[in-house]
Amino acid sequence: MTRFGFERHLPDLGMITHFSERGSSIVHKASPWTKVALLPVIVFDVTVISNLELLFIILIAVLILYWVGKLPLLQLAYWCTLPIFFVISIGILLMWTVPGYVLASYGPVQLTVQGIAFLATLVIRALIGVIYSLTVLMTTKYNFLTHIVSKTLPYPLNQIALLSYRFIFLAFDGLDATLTAMKSRGGLHLSSSIQGRFYGSVFALAFIRSFDQAERVAKAMESRGYSGRLTASYDVPAPSAWGYVGLIVASCASVSYYLRGVF
């Protein structure tokens, strides 16, 4: 699909599916269990680690993993702009309240080195989560994910998770189509206040549409005998010895770091 302008910043269902189903890199060949199990470890890490240098090292490691997976780096840069924008829009308000070495002062609020570091920490934390999640999605076949989710989560949570996964894709797809249609009528060249209002409507419309489409997908699934339980059509390869070692090392390192901070 040719994408241009604002739409490039939205995750592309087709591209994600293409890489997950067609990729043959070493990351694609790694056990899906290992990749998925590392996700909570990474989420734990970004939650407990506040050291900027350490977070930066994890970000680099995740980026290397993405690169080794032969995934598109330029596209990743586009996709990362939305979470960065989201985090900055919230973090920028909070950074003025962080005490520390003052760089500039504007009345009651101060810009400090620690405030800037705080904002950078938030952004890096978000990026680590987003990039690793995209790496997992783009290097793991959908059927493997289906299998893992059905095995790890209890019913009906597993079904909700699987259908939400499709719902998110549908929402992005709908948003993409609406923005393209809007752009084709010159909608992206309006003044920022009007554009803001338009974007609000577009997001609301995309959300409603994706609900509607998700309902139709569920209806079509039901008509082919789906009764609330997705049947996995593949066996998921178990983690290799290296996978187990990596998981154990990562988990131990994370827990030790956390305990060191606690005690």
Next chain:
Amino acid sequence: MSDENRSSACEYRSLEEDELVHVDCLKHVYPDGTSSLHNVCFSLYKREIVAICGANGAGKSTLVEHLNGLLKPSIGRLIVLQHEITQKTGIITDVGLVFQDADSQIFAPTVLDDVMFGPLNKGLDIEEARSLALSALHSIGAAHLVQRIPYYLSKGEKRLVAIAGVLAMGPEVIVADEPTSDLDPVHARQIESLLFDLKNKNGISIVITTHDMDLAARLADRIYVIAGGHIIATGSPNDIFYNKSVLEQAGLEQPTAVRIYESLSKSHALTGARPIRGLDLLAILTEALGRGQP
């Protein structure tokens, strides 16, 4: 459905031996209280193609979604493959429903996975499901799509995959909602001949909904005309397509061949059976030209 719910104006008919789908006095009421079907009576027999013709919003899709139990009748009786559909009945998977929008039907990451979805839901093991899926794709000439990602398929290819998805479940009846809408002429003809073959070679009974009267003329053995949720006429294509007032009432047009024939027959003596398809008309005109008529 209890008899007291039945409308007094509508009588239940007796079920015939070769009737696969039997609908009596069907009424459907949406949760907001809007009625979309009123006393609909419908039958589908073995090895036939029935077209439900109506304008947009006439109730075609609502009617066909009842035929495999996806929607349950608010009032009326619905018997599908000897099973009476009630509020508690599950989906009748022997009736395959091909949705109007193939994108809504195809959800898996590859064509093979999607076509395997139905057989797996029937409880078959993976190898059996794969074999059925491959066979279904092969039988409709879509074997080359097996490893493709549905997202990148053309609309015509998606429609083929959607049909393979229901065909893999070994249905006795296929219900296709607007099977050729949005398709280019080549893909539309491909789907059309596929439906025709499914009836003639596989013995599958087919229901299509459409507002394309030329398609209905080419495919259907019987026609139902629906307007405002009411079945306003039923009969052979010849009876229906030469009844202009019924079609106008439903917001439909006569098929092209019928319009040309009626126009020509006002000024020329044309012989032979009244045509409903282009080829029938061509035969009549060829004969007329052979007799020296214009």
